[in-house]
Amino acid sequence: MRARRQEDLLLTSSAPSTSTSPRKKSSICSGASKSRSHQNGNKMEMYDHYYKRFVRPPMAPVYYPTAEEFADPIEYVAKIRPDAEKYGVVKIVPPPVSSFFQIRLLDTSFQDFKPPFAINKETFTFRPRTQKLNEVEAIVKEKHTFIDRLVNFNRFSGLTFDFPVDRDGQVVDLYRLHRIVENFGGCEEVNEEEKWRDVAREYLPKEQMTRGVPSAFINLIRSHYNLHIEPFNRNLKEKAMKRDDESDDETEELKHKYQHHHGTMRSEPEVPDGNDEEPMEEECPISMQSGRRRSKNKKPTTPRRPPGVASSSKNVPIRGKTYIFSENSQKDDEDEEDDGEDKVEEVFCIACHQGKDEELLLLCDIEGCKNGRHTYCCDPVLDEVPEGEWRCPTCIESEDAKIGLDWGFYDADTEYNLNSFTEFANKWKCDYFGVSDVSQVSCDAVEREFWKNVVSQDNPVAVKYGADLITSRVGSGFPRKEDKHTGPDSKLKQQYANHAWNLNNMPVLRESVLSYFNTGISGMMVPWVYVGMCFSTFCWHTEDHWTYSVNYNHFGERKIWYGVGGDDAEKFEEALRKLAPGLTGRQRDLFHHMTTAANPYLLRSMGVPIYAVHQNAGEFVITFPRAYHAGYNEGLNFAEAVNFAPIDWLAKGRECVESYSNVRRYLVFSHDELLFKMVEAMDKLGLSMTLSTHDELKRVIQKQKHIRDLLSHLGVSSRQMEQVMFEKIPDEQRSCRFCKTTLFMCALICNKHKRMTCVGHRDHLCKTCTPKDYKYQYRFDMDHLQHLSTELGKRTVNYTGWKEESDEMLEEEGKPKLERIEEFIDAAKHNKYPQTDQVHKLITIRHTAKSAIEKANQLLFKKVRTRTKTRCQRADTRTDAEGVRSLIEQMQAMDCNLTSIIEKLEKWMEEIEQWRAKCRVMISHQEKYTIEDFEKTVDEGDEYDIKLTEIEDLKKVIASKEWSQQAGFVTSWSATADMEKAIDFDYKVRYSSKDVLALIKDGSRNTSSQAINIVAKLQQMLSEANEREAEAHDFLQNPTLSKLELVWQKLRQSDWFSEQCEFETITLIQTVIWFSDINAVRSEIIHMARIKSMIDFAIPNLSGFDLKSQLQRLAESQITLSKAVEISKACELSKCLKDSQDTLGLQEMINRMNNFTERIAKLFKPKNAYHNVFEVITEIEFEIKQQCSICFQIVSERDDLTSLAEGQIMQLYYQGGDVYFTDEWHQMKDFESLDKMLQHQSSLREMQSRIFEKVKQVNSARGLEACCCLGNNKMESPDSVLSCILCSSQFHVRCCEWSPFLQLLPHGCFLCLRCLRGQRPVIDDVVAALNGTPSGFLETQLVRNLIQKSRTVTKNLMDGANKRQLGEPGSEEFCKRALFEWLSCEILNLNGVPKALELISEFYGDYLQKQTSAALELQRRPIKSKAPLTLFEQKTSVKRKRPSASHKDFSRKARKRNVKSSPTEYFEEEESEFKSCQARDCMKPYGEPHWVMCDAGCRNWFHVLCSGFSLKEVEEMHEYRCSSCLDHADSPVSSVSTD
16 A cells, blocks of 8 residues: 555645545655645745646637537538648537527527536536545655655565655655756766765755765765665666566556546446355456446466465464465466466475575565565575565556556535535635635636645645546436437427437447447447536546547536647657656656646647636537547536547558557557448448548558468468457457457457467567467458458549549659649539548648749739838848749649749849849949939839839948938038028927937047048037037026027027937926926027017017117007016026016016006906906997908907897806906007007997997887797796886896996986996096006006096986976987996096986886886895896807808708808809998998898898898798889888798
8 A cells, every 4th residue: 555645634724625535644654744734845836826826828719600510510620620720629609599400499499509408416416536636736746656656665575764864854755856867867877976965065055054964964865865765766677677578468457447437447347146155256447448348257366385385274373474375376377277276385485496494585575475685695685574564566567557557536425416516616716715705716816726735735725526427327418319209498408409419429420430339438439427626627538539528518617728739749758758767767658647746837838739718507518539628617517528530531541550569558448340341331431431441451451461471471371360350359358468459350369378469569469389389360351351451442433533633633754733732622622522631632632732832923913111220129020032933943843734823023123133133233333322312223223012122222231321411410500690580490400419319429430531521520510519508508597578588699500409308207297398407598588589579569669779778668659468478478488587677677566457457347347246346447348340451350259239139148157256457458459559448339339329229129029028038938028128228128026136337327227237337436436546557558548448438428417307497409309319328437537427327217207107116116125246247048049150162052941041140251252242231321331240141132231130030030021022022023022021
């Protein structure tokens, strides 16, 4: 028994464990467990990061068949095989909607591939296997196996074995010591050359080497190695030599038990209860053949007796040993066959073959073993008879063969059903990851933990896996044909029971060669099911006989697969041999077991192409022939798998038999037997299968001919031959004694000893017999084989004819054209010929030719240039001229005629040679050509898109010329007289020191005199620039306006220099741009010019002065506050003017003006103001274009007089709150002088008188719709309405606010918000506010002008009242106009109040009486604490917009509904000329009035305001006719025609 490891005893804690090992405790393993807990040596340390930082391999492709493709699995797998086979493992996702069959069941259409789960989860029971993850990894397993085998050998060899301990108390890692000694050449070389000190130095850690290599440690490892390890290694080498020579049946049979998935020993066949009384025969271990092998009879063996002992059976103790006497002892195997008499034989030493020194003769403790050995004949020699157990070398070897075969896989004690296992698996996963639900665990986390666990020795993890459960016993997840289908889904089950993708059907489909077996093979033709949980794994393996396999995940979490393509299988095996040489050297058939794991990340680093597949529930996974695959489960799932073998597998299967023979592995079935079963059914074979079978049969016949010739040469006569029906012999009785191959075609038999081998291993048949004693058995005679071949050949006549014709085509004197080859390929495809060598040959020719043609076409006809600026940064994989010539030679050597494309390539190469000759001429006379000429030539070369060395030579010339040009730009620079006045002075190209240094560096490579002179000039310019930089730095320490010009006169000589760089602040929050001092001075010069231009524009009279004088004269000049503030802000940005004495006067003026604005705002603006100061004192806003060249535009959203006259609704916005000085006067920035501002106001008054009457008419017509609520306040009483005395607009009382100014007027007099904009301050207060204000600001002039207007209006009012009292003619109208102007004036002159009250009472008596109650109600209402932000607001309000000039629509209806803001929008390309408004009495509105065109024929344009209609009425008209057209009409019609 192998010693039980410490981790077997304690499956602890940090990772949940499912069970413990069933092995018994052994005291000898205490040291072994310590050794295993030690580090795994350099190898594991080297590979540690591959496990702890696992990187997933690239994903294999996923295939999505259509419904038609999904109908035939064999055909679809054959279709994807050319692309998919290299990945080894691929996933197939069934189509979401399939049409393979349609049924209706309970009014539900069956469309998706979702087979009902046919297993009852309660009654389905199984006993899972326990998997210990840290026992399956190849590197870890190799070390553990070595230690256990070493302990086993020393223990049973009679030696006392203890693990050595170094001076620090650490157990010596014997495996690592073993590897180090092997690296030094082995124990013999280390002993002879005294290398033990080097071995110890290599073993000890570097930190311990500071104390030197202790001699005691050297002696310790030397003595322990020579006593315990070297005999073990010597024994291994001897055994390996013997194993290569002979077959050890017992060892092979033992390992054969574990030739099973997941390391599970195959269960023995059950014995019927009625046979209990019969003697039990030793049962032959069942292999992968699953019942195809039968039991093998073995006679019981008896132990031998020492000499002189009676024949009666009894035990005789000798020196602690027991000799066993038997009456049926026999001498050897040969005598056993000839002599059946019982004999008493001596017990003798198997080494010296003597029976002397009986007290030192040891007898093996294994019952039934007859071997003995002297203590001095043992290896190593024993000083005395051991007290413990002793075994002979043969029994030690037998015990050694068991070690490690079942590691990691143990029988569990608990039986589960699906429901209980589901509960267990989910709880285990939640406990492991510390979550409440398995869905909370990410797939990446599971993968990382899995690969950590396979090498974790501190926290071993054990899981359970219900693997290899045969469906014939436990049931299939798919409905089966033989099952009884009941229940509401019985029809559905019946359909799936017959489905091609049902795994019970796939192995026996007509296109699968396995269908020709009469009986099922478990695991291959009969599916197995697998119940997995988190981390449960399946180790690296290939499928039996390298067949295909298909796996379906019925339900549950993902199954992760890693695959290696069949063509890369040898790479995989070689990599595993390097990782674990001890395992692979010990088990020649290790790769056929499913007990060893290896990290895919590590294997990929060793050059093995590995790909991953993630299989979800409801998805298929296909593995291809000889594809190594492994994986694990992410959680609970239920999968089912089976093998299948399409016709293309036959050749692979034959290769597999040869591979199995080399490693002496039993076959699952005889490949030749399968072939002849197919031959027997030749009438049922399709063409593809017939051709493949015929090819295989011809190979068999050829081999049989060779064997018959060989036997004839060996002297085997015909009398020694007999025909045998091998298929009637059990498989285990017709296996080659050496290679274990199941024989079918022929065999050699030793007549004397009844041994059997294949002809190839005849040397291992018998050591004592000669060929004359052999018997040659064969299945078919050669004539019959030829007959079978002929019969198969008749069924392939068409293909044979096609093959002969294609052979003739290829053997003709002239090469065939590619088109003819494609005709043969198309014919093969049309007739569904299989992929034979001939078909493959033609396809290869076509593929090679087309590949060459494609390369040629890419060269000849490529339109897209691939040259990029970054090509130098990556490998240039383009071909060169030699590559093109090589391509031409390859095409000339091909098996098809490619003359036309070859001629084109040769002509193309001639063009390239001409271009290369041109390049040589240009390079030798480069002074004659420009940069553009060279660049054009480079582009011509790039068009060829191949590597051409001339292109790089041309680029060097271009770089040289560009350098000369660039350097010339710098050196030719000079300062001009007025360069600062140039438009692009601020943005012109300048150069940094980095640019100049780069030019100097590049120019230094050029040795021409011109380049040397340019470099010297550049160095001089850079030196001067550095000196100027120092002068600029000194100036910036104390910059002033007076010194700026003087400094700049020096710096401007180096104005070509500009330096800047970017760097991040320490906190990395922002990037700072740094400029040189010359840049700063230049910017200051530019900024000074900008400030002067601002002053020139604001005050043209100062344009003749310099900046300093202009700043001094600003206080005496006319300017607006906004422009003064702009100039002041610009000065603050200047290094010379910031906080300078030159700008103190300007800043003082602005401060005084701000104070003035604040005082004026308090006087004029009410608490809830909807106008700024400028809008209040200018009474009304507008936009006007004078006849002069200057355009005055007052920008405001309330230029509403014309719009109100058109009937539009114009909004007002709240402007109360804090005073923003420039915002109160922002309209003033468009006036250049006081005269123009006064001219503007004069024009305003003139136009106001023309339009205002129209506004009154519109307001009267609108009624309460003119109120700020737009008439929406329906709750107001009709008596609670006020009408404006000026504009006649009507307002609800609750929509208005009381103003103190109304207190001075007669009771009932009311002014609306548009007419009464301010608080009407008294004229004396306004005059007082002007005290101390700068006289030059236009804002103060505007206020003074308003004061003068107030006085004038008051005087006119009083004069008009006096004239009216005197009865002068026209005095009545004069008084009304004067009263209107007095009521409109925003400054109150108290002198006019008495006369105004008198005139209001006389002119508006009825008006006042009507509004008395409403005015009283308004006076009593409190002022609103929170004014609305917008007045006159509605969703469909019309705001004046400037329409696009490109809008043209000649439709009459469209012209009415899309009224133009200007007729010029309509007349951009019209033939007629626009003549302004054609109304008889045009009101000449200002701003942007709307227009309308007459549709009656005159096509004249009119202001909407002059048409007599509102804008809304005009928009609703179907057509508009002017008054002139109506006058000339034959019959009177209305000018308004609406829809």
